[in-house]
Amino acid sequence: DVKVTQSSRYLVKRTGEKVFLECVQDMDHENMFWYRQDPGLGLRLIYFSYDVKMKEKGDIPEGYSVSREKKERFSLILESASTNQTSMYLCASTTAGTGEKLFFGSGTQLSVL
Amino acid sequence: AQSVTQPDIHITVSEGASLELRCNYSYGATPYLFWYVQSPGQGLQLLLKYFSGDTLVQGIKGFEAEFKRSQSSFNLRKPSVHWSDAAEYFCAVEVDSSYKLIFGSGTRLLVRP
Numbered sequence: 001d002v003k004v005t006q007s008s009r010y011l012v013k014r015t016g017e018k019v020f021l022e023c024v025q026d027m028d029h030e031n032m033f034w035y036r037q038d039p040g041l042g043l044r045l046i047y048f049s050y051d052v053k054m055k056e057k058g059d060i061p062e063g064y065s066v067s068r069e070k071k072e073r074f075s076l077i078l079e080s081a082s083t084n085q086t087s088m089y090l091c092a093s094t095t096a097g098t099g100e101k102l103f104f105g106s107g108t109q110l111s112v113l
Numbered sequence: 114a115q116s117v118t119q120p121d122i123h124i125t126v127s128e129g130a131s132l133e134l135r136c137n138y139s140y141g142a143t144p145y146l147f148w149y150v151q152s153p154g155q156g157l158q159l160l161l162k163y164f165s166g167d168t169l170v171q172g173i174k175g176f177e178a179e180f181k182r183s184q185s186s187f188n189l190r191k192p193s194v195h196w197s198d199a200a201e202y203f204c205a206v207e208v209d210s211s212y213k214l215i216f217g218s219g220t221r222l223l224v225r226p
Contacts, residue, residue: 004156031212040122042203043157043216050212058213090156094212101147102214104156 003027006091006105013112019078021108023091029103030096032074034058034066037088037107049074050096081112115140117206119217126194127225134189134220136204145207146187147214148178152200160202163187174198199224 007022025032031050035043035058045058047066055066063085067075074093078085088109092102116139126132138144145164149157161172168180178189187204201221205214 033213035216040218042117042119042218043205043214045213045215048213092156096212100212101159101162102149102157104158106154106156 004091004093004103004105006089006108008108009106011108011110013078013081013110015082015112017078017081017112019081019110019112021076021078021089021091021110023074023076023093023105024072025074025091025093025103026072027093027095027103028071029093030071031094032068033092033094033102034064034074034076035090035092036060037090043090046076081110083112086110086112115206115208115215117204117215117217119202119204119220121220122218123221123223125223125225128196129193132189132191132194132198132222134202134204134222136187136189136217137185138187138204138206139185140206140208143182146178146180147205147207148172148176148187148189149203149205149216150174150200151203151219157203160189194222194224196224196226198222 004025033048034046049068065077090107091105094100118137147162148160151157163170163180204217
């Protein structure tokens, strides 16, 4: 069965800490995405990647960076965590091609204190 | 700018009753449209998608959706709701064949026994 795995289900960090959220997919997908989900706002795209070492900004990239050194792994980095980054973070992947469905991980609930 | 509106934040229906979840989009060309469902503690799962052709689309779990260009709508329907359908539902549109999805804010479905 296809799988997108996010390393942590819950994470608690302190303001100013550097935070790494990891995502691994086993489907050999080219495209990978990071979304954040907030009540009443739905999902908002932070960053995405079409290929190894390639990245594109989404709609809300401020305060975040990403890394994709291997095809199967896409990391989201909060350089200096702030309380307004408390959120649910969802990773997704899809194969190349318009209109292909996204496969989502189960999410990481990040709390920044 | 492209956008997706789900006007209902919460909907409550009785088990066995019919269901319609509303979705309106703003997009210049013919959109690629999707409905995803998120069960508690889970990532999102694709219910159905529309690209072209027949405007009535069948999906998994007995769901269907109808694309109406004149109303810029893509409403999700189910003739008889089951308790296991309680979840959050997201409508989404793909932007410019870019693999990027814009999501609505979601509708939470509650099912009364």
